[in-house]
Amino acid sequence: MSAAMTSSEIRSKHRAIAPSRGGRPWTFYALAALFTFYVVALYGPMICIYILSFQDVRGGLVFPMKGLSLHWFIDLFTQVRTGDVKGAFDRSIKLAILVTIITVVVSFMAALAFRRRFPGDNIVFSLMIGSLVAPGLVLGIGVGLLFNALGIETSWYGSALGAQLSWTLPFGVLVMFAVMSRFNPAWEEAARDLGATAWQRIWLVMLPVLAPGLVAVALFGFTLSYDEFARTLQTAGPQNTLPLEIWSMTLNVTSPSLYALGTVTTIISFLIIAAALGTIAWIQRRRGARAGMR
Amino acid sequence: MTLSRPLVSWLFVSPLVLVLIPFFVLPILVVLVASVFETDGFGGLIPTFTLANYAEVLTSALTFNLYFETIKFTVLTWFFTLILGFFVAYFLAFHVRNPLLAIGLFLLCTVPFWTSNIIRMISWIPLLGKEGLINSALLRVGLIREPLGFLLYSSFAVVVAYVHQLTIFMIVPIFNSMARIDKRVVEAAFDVGASRFDILRLIIVPLCKSGIALGSIFVVSIVMGDFFVTKVMSGGGSASVVGAFYEDIGVLQYPSAAASAVLLTVILMVAVSLILRTVDIRKEIAR
Numbered sequence: 001m002s003a004a005m006t007s008s009e010i011r012s013k014h015r016a017i018a019p020s021r022g023g024r025p026w027t028f029y030a031l032a033a034l035f036t037f038y039v040v041a042l043y044g045p046m047i048c049i050y051i052l053s054f055q056d057v058r059g060g061l062v063f064p065m066k067g068l069s070l071h072w073f074i075d076l077f078t079q080v081r082t083g084d085v086k087g088a089f090d091r092s093i094k095l096a097i098l099v100t101i102i103t104v105v106v107s108f109m110a111a112l113a114f115r116r117r118f119p120g121d122n123i124v125f126s127l128m129i130g131s132l133v134a135p136g137l138v139l140g141i142g143v144g145l146l147f148n149a150l151g152i153e154t155s156w157y158g159s160a161l162g163a164q165l166s167w168t169l170p171f172g173v174l175v176m177f178a179v180m181s182r183f184n185p186a187w188e189e190a191a192r193d194l195g196a197t198a199w200q201r202i203w204l205v206m207l208p209v210l211a212p213g214l215v216a217v218a219l220f221g222f223t224l225s226y227d228e229f230a231r232t233l234q235t236a237g238p239q240n241t242l243p244l245e246i247w248s249m250t251l252n253v254t255s256p257s258l259y260a261l262g263t264v265t266t267i268i269s270f271l272i273i274a275a276a277l278g279t280i281a282w283i284q285r286r287r288g289a290r291a292g293m294r
Numbered sequence: 295m296t297l298s299r300p301l302v303s304w305l306f307v308s309p310l311v312l313v314l315i316p317f318f319v320l321p322i323l324v325v326l327v328a329s330v331f332e333t334d335g336f337g338g339l340i341p342t343f344t345l346a347n348y349a350e351v352l353t354s355a356l357t358f359n360l361y362f363e364t365i366k367f368t369v370l371t372w373f374f375t376l377i378l379g380f381f382v383a384y385f386l387a388f389h390v391r392n393p394l395l396a397i398g399l400f401l402l403c404t405v406p407f408w409t410s411n412i413i414r415m416i417s418w419i420p421l422l423g424k425e426g427l428i429n430s431a432l433l434r435v436g437l438i439r440e441p442l443g444f445l446l447y448s449s450f451a452v453v454v455a456y457v458h459q460l461t462i463f464m465i466v467p468i469f470n471s472m473a474r475i476d477k478r479v480v481e482a483a484f485d486v487g488a489s490r491f492d493i494l495r496l497i498i499v500p501l502c503k504s505g506i507a508l509g510s511i512f513v514v515s516i517v518m519g520d521f522f523v524t525k526v527m528s529g530g531g532s533a534s535v536v537g538a539f540y541e542d543i544g545v546l547q548y549p550s551a552a553a554s555a556v557l558l559t560v561i562l563m564v565a566v567s568l569i570l571r572t573v574d575i576r577k578e579i580a581r
Contacts (some may be wrong), residue, residue: 024389027490031385035399038382041458042406045417048427052420062425106309113306116299124307124314129575131318133511133566135519137536138555141543142321145328162317169313178470223408229522234543246412250526262413269409277401 053259072260092242096226103221107172132170136230144234154237163231179213212280219276329552347553368517371456379464387472407462422446447529464509471505507573
């Protein structure tokens with residue numbers, strides 16, 4: 001969604017609602033306080049559990065900190081009682097990569113189609129919105145029952161993959177809509193006039209221009225899958241994904257292992273976010289450098 | 295190219311349709327079919343048409359309570375995320391003068407969206423618990439003598455967790471709408487003497503309608519379709535429609551669970567289409 005806004009939109013921001021000359025109106029201070037409160041409430045609790053996950057063996061679920069060690073991280077990956085965390089990590093990341101690739105390709109294609117009206121486009125669009133808002137658990141059970149009726153075993157790479165796509169694809173297409181709306185059709189026309197074929201127009205004009213938006217879609221695909229819970233619960237089959245593992249831990253593990261798992265999975269999320277933002281920045285900079293050469 | 299335009303469009307959209315049919319349309323139909331079957335009591339379905347499951351669901355007082363609780367949480371969460379999300383977006387769009395800073399602060403708000411919801415929910419436990427940070431701080435200051443019990447495992451905690459998770463779904467679309475508002479309109483209103491409140495009421499809110507609608511769809515559908523936050527954060531004190539559905543599945547009561555699921559899905563779809571009637575989302579996003 002962050003890709004939906006571009007710097008050109010923000011450019012005129014200095015002429016703010018409040019006169020930009022002189023002092024700030026009182027609303028600025030009130031809203032600044034509200035914003036600060038929001039950010040503190042957003043990050044505060046998360047930071048608490050990251051800190052608490054570094055306690056030693058005497059550690060409990062609340063402050064004060066008892067000692068400082070990596071005990072609970074080791075516990076997480078070695079104890080049987082916490083389940084197969086390593087395997088769940090492995091599966092979740094593989095599944096997220098699969099979902100990401102499919103989401104990027106399919107959303108891009110669908111967004112290309114939706115640029116023009118075509119017979120039945122409203123039906124496809126309504127199906128997509130329906131799939132986005134349908135209760136995840138209900139959909140998951142439906143997929144489970146369907147696979148059951150067809151005699152196919154549920155598995156994380158089959159039924160769960162499909163169930164997750166029914167949620168990441170509508171999201172991806174909506175983000176693609178926002179990305180596409182910034183694409184100037186004149187560029188494609190120019191390419192057509194110069195004799196580019198339909199494939200060349202997509203490969204050589206659209207894809208490079210839309211690359212940052214596609215990275216944003218990939219970020220959505222990966223993280224929505226990596227954290228998906230409700231749709232996966234009844235479709236993952238015998239082997240758990242990571243959110244399911246965390247869920248079973250919240251119900252029966254009352255040690256800082258749970259927090260350690262939270263810290264580890266958040267580090268992975270942050271790495272993914274940083275990689276995505278870094279890629280976008282790299283594309284933009286390379287573009288800027290090229291433009292500067294001319 | 296010899297292919298006709300609609301055919302090309304369908305070719306491009308076909309992968310999406312090929313996922314949506316087996317993983318959205320068919321599963322919902324399966325649930326619909328299961329809801330009119332009889333159960334043999336052991337998890338098996340007997341294919342005879344009956345509306346008894348619906349009669350059972352619609353007449354039980356339990357259903358009424360479940361829906362009441364779920365709708366209560368939905369309305370509370372919607373209200374608080376809307377107020378908080380609207381003013382956070384308003385602050386970023388109209389009060390932060392440096393555009394780069396505005397984008398930076400906006401990204402700061404979106405980062406947690408990409409981390410695990412479950413982890414973000416349980417992270418309230420060390421804060422809100424009886425021995426949590428808030429209670430011990432209040433005790434130390436001397437404001438209270440006994441730890442406050444209502445902070446965790448209560449309706450309060452459920453709403454806190456939902457608002458914490460979902461405010462971002464309001465901020466992003468509303469901020470997007472606000473960024474498109476022509477600042478000259480606002481300045482003109484200011485120059486002819488409109489008060490700040492009038493500008494908010496007569497210009498900003500109407501122009502943010504699509505953002506508000508989009509955010510509301512996300513928040514309402516996620517809260518109504520969720521059971522996990524209610525289950526954990528209420529400590530078992532509150533139930534939700536989907537939670538009861540999950541319990542039913544656990545004891546293999548597929549038909550009544552399916553009837554309840556169909557009812558919920560219908561209510562959700564009606565709510566979403568009512569919101570969609572106020573605004574053409576597809577046109578708004580692609581604008």
